[in-house]
Amino acid sequence: MRTLDWFVLVTSLVSIIAYGLYRSRGSDTVDRYLLAGRSMPWYAMALSIMATQASAITFISTTGQSYVDGMRFVQFYFGLPIAMIIICATAVPIFRRANIYTAYEYLERRFDGKTRSLASLIFLCQRGLSAGLTIYAPALVLSVILGWPERATTFLMGVTVITYTVAGGIKAVTWSDVQQMCIIFLGLVVALITVIVLLPAQVSFGDAVYLAGAAGRLNVVTTHFDWNDRFNIWSGLFGGTLLFLSYFGCDQSQVQRYLTGRSITESRLGLLFNAVAKIPMQFFVLFIGAMVFVFYLFIQPPVLFHQAELARIQSHAEFEPVANQYSQAFERRRQATLALVEAHHSGDPGAEHRHAANYRAAQHEIDAARTQAARLVEQTGGEKDFSDTNYIFLSFVTRYLPAGIVGLVIAVIFAATMSASSGEINSLATVTVVDLYRRYVRRSASDHHYVLASRWATLFWGVYAVAFAGWGKHLGPLIVAVNVVGSLFYGSLLGCFVVAFGFRRVRGTAVFIGMLAGEAAIFAAFRFTAIHWLWYNPLGCATVVATALLVTWLTPGGGVPAEAATPGMRQPG
Amino acid sequence: MPELPRVPDDPPPFLGSWRRIYVAVLIYLCLIIAGFYLFTRAYR
Numbered sequence: 001m002r003t004l005d006w007f008v009l010v011t012s013l014v015s016i017i018a019y020g021l022y023r024s025r026g027s028d029t030v031d032r033y034l035l036a037g038r039s040m041p042w043y044a045m046a047l048s049i050m051a052t053q054a055s056a057i058t059f060i061s062t063t064g065q066s067y068v069d070g071m072r073f074v075q076f077y078f079g080l081p082i083a084m085i086i087i088c089a090t091a092v093p094i095f096r097r098a099n100i101y102t103a104y105e106y107l108e109r110r111f112d113g114k115t116r117s118l119a120s121l122i123f124l125c126q127r128g129l130s131a132g133l134t135i136y137a138p139a140l141v142l143s144v145i146l147g148w149p150e151r152a153t154t155f156l157m158g159v160t161v162i163t164y165t166v167a168g169g170i171k172a173v174t175w176s177d178v179q180q181m182c183i184i185f186l187g188l189v190v191a192l193i194t195v196i197v198l199l200p201a202q203v204s205f206g207d208a209v210y211l212a213g214a215a216g217r218l219n220v221v222t223t224h225f226d227w228n229d230r231f232n233i234w235s236g237l238f239g240g241t242l243l244f245l246s247y248f249g250c251d252q253s254q255v256q257r258y259l260t261g262r263s264i265t266e267s268r269l270g271l272l273f274n275a276v277a278k279i280p281m282q283f284f285v286l287f288i289g290a291m292v293f294v295f296y297l298f299i300q301p302p303v304l305f306h307q308a309e310l311a312r313i314q315s316h317a318e319f320e321p322v323a324n325q326y327s328q329a330f331e332r333r334r335q336a337t338l339a340l341v342e343a344h345h346s347g348d349p350g351a352e353h354r355h356a357a358n359y360r361a362a363q364h365e366i367d368a369a370r371t372q373a374a375r376l377v378e379q380t381g382g383e384k385d386f387s388d389t390n391y392i393f394l395s396f397v398t399r400y401l402p403a404g405i406v407g408l409v410i411a412v413i414f415a416a417t418m419s420a421s422s423g424e425i426n427s428l429a430t431v432t433v434v435d436l437y438r439r440y441v442r443r444s445a446s447d448h449h450y451v452l453a454s455r456w457a458t459l460f461w462g463v464y465a466v467a468f469a470g471w472g473k474h475l476g477p478l479i480v481a482v483n484v485v486g487s488l489f490y491g492s493l494l495g496c497f498v499v500a501f502g503f504r505r506v507r508g509t510a511v512f513i514g515m516l517a518g519e520a521a522i523f524a525a526f527r528f529t530a531i532h533w534l535w536y537n538p539l540g541c542a543t544v545v546a547t548a549l550l551v552t553w554l555t556p557g558g559g560v561p562a563e564a565a566t567p568g569m570r571q572p573g
Numbered sequence: 574m575p576e577l578p579r580v581p582d583d584p585p586p587f588l589g590s591w592r593r594i595y596v597a598v599l600i601y602l603c604l605i606i607a608g609f610y611l612f613t614r615a616y617r
Binding site: 074078081084085088089163209210212213216219220221222223233261264268269272275276279280283398431 | 583584585586591594595598599601602605606608609612613615616617
């Protein structure tokens with residue numbers, strides 16, 4: 001980091017805090033603090049939803065994913081527009097007309113208090129687990145790349161987020177998200193332009209795209225179905241739709257965004273903007289990763305992108321032959337790549353096939369050398385299942401991008417972390433106060449009291465997130481497990497809301513039993529089967545719906561439509 | 574906590590109805606998938 005990078009980074013962070021605090025003026029009632037007085041325009045909600053969803057690791061990982069595996073990850077988002085349409089047609093008008101602060105508050109009106117409380121606790125467990133990791137994962141990557149202590153990056157991100165989130169509530173979060181998304185867009189565009197400019201003079205942009213395609217990095221759509229393959233068009237359309245339905249329909253961190261709209265129309269437009277913009281944005285991020293791959297076809301990349309682990313294994317005798325094999329394979333690949341471009345320009349298909357075969361052979365040797373290096377990391381006391389995918393993009397940024405742009409990209413990572421984290425701690429605080437504190441501790445207090453309680457709850461969840469992130473390194477493989485743990489809960493929540501919206505005859509006890517059965521089914525699948533965790537969501541949802549319908553059918557009088565199905569008929573305490 | 578005021582439900586600002594907007598988004602999704610498919614084939 002040079003002086004100009006520091007200037008860009010510090011200016012970005014200070015402006016985020018200052019703008020968030022400036023925009024949060026007047027957040028002195030609970031309606032304004034938790035729902036921004038329901039005054040937000042659609043574009044602010046749209047960018048806030050996008051920012052909350054896109055954590056820093058999304059940018060770090062997605063570019064690395066494209067470098068290693070190509071662009072097919074974008075198919076994961078094909079279900080998003082379908083999910084957004086379903087939510088706009090069902091959840092948005094129901095939640096907005098119910099005049100609620102949280103999605104789970106609606107469940108008490110539709111069912112009963114115990115269903116609301118169970119859903120709230122499931123959300124707090126799931127989102128609480130991920131709150132720390134949202135900060136920890138990018139803090140870890142930044143600390144390795146920049147050589148800063150982990151605690152410094154964690155603390156810097158945490159304090160920044162807590163400052164404006166506690167002070168300004170959802171309004172500060174939303175307007176900061178808008179600014180953060182602008183920084184993110186700017187950073188991504190500058191990064192792409194820079195990587196293209198850095199390509200060798202004899203390689204045009206068209207050549208770069210051709211090479212990325214020839215290297216299998218532009219495999220955007222794969223139509224082949226495989227149960228074990230997470231990224232194909234079918235898993236994207238089916239699994240992705242269900243996942244995004246859960247996320248945008250049942251997760252308070254997203255629901256709270258569109259509850260802040262000044263009308264139902266504004267809320268719908270905010271979601272539909274994401275339906276339209278998200279896929280091109282992910283395509284763009286993945287394309288940057290593909291271009292970074294092309295850049296490294298001409299400039300030799302390190303054997304491993306994790307600098308600390310690379311430095312550690314370099315002292316071992318086994319490393320030298322691996323490094324030699326890697327360098328020789330790289331040179332063969334570079335020659336084959338240049339010959340491939342030449343053959344492409346001359347329009348000679350026979351030569352293209354020949355040089356492509358040479359390229360693939362050299363790439364295979366490079367992959368083998370990297371695998372051996374990764375194995376060496378594990379054998380010499382490094383982490384198990386070592387992968388350096390998350391370090392590829394930032395390693396490129398810090399090595400090759402000019403002064404100022406490095407600071408901008410690091411600011412993007414900070415901005416993405418803060419936007420995701422602020423949304424999480426704000427929604428955790430809202431559920432804590434509205435669904436638990438007001439429901440069970442202080443049923444009727446002054447508006448000022450609940451604003452104060454919300455600020456304390458926000459501070460608590462912010463400090464919790466930073467503290468949990470600080471302990472992240474002690475969790476080891478549990479970090480991977482926590483992602484799986486998140487998928488253990490979404491299915492039941494989705495099933496509960498599917499029953500709430502779609503089956504008017506089902507009452508509270510039936511859906512409560514259904515949620516317990518859904519959780520039992522998911523945990524049984526997790527414990528006793530090899531089913532991939534992506535399928536826990538439909539499994540849990542289907543179990544909740546089936547059990548709730550069965551209990552309703554078996555219960556005397558269970559076929560009578562619930563009175564409280566009409567939103568707002570029964571007010572909770 | 575105070576009762577929240579009712580929110581207005583206005584018609585969409587374009588295309589006349591929400592149903593038409595949803596259909597437009599679905600057509601957009603089909604077009605983008607088709608575009609990506611052609612892109613994949615072109616650079617395979």
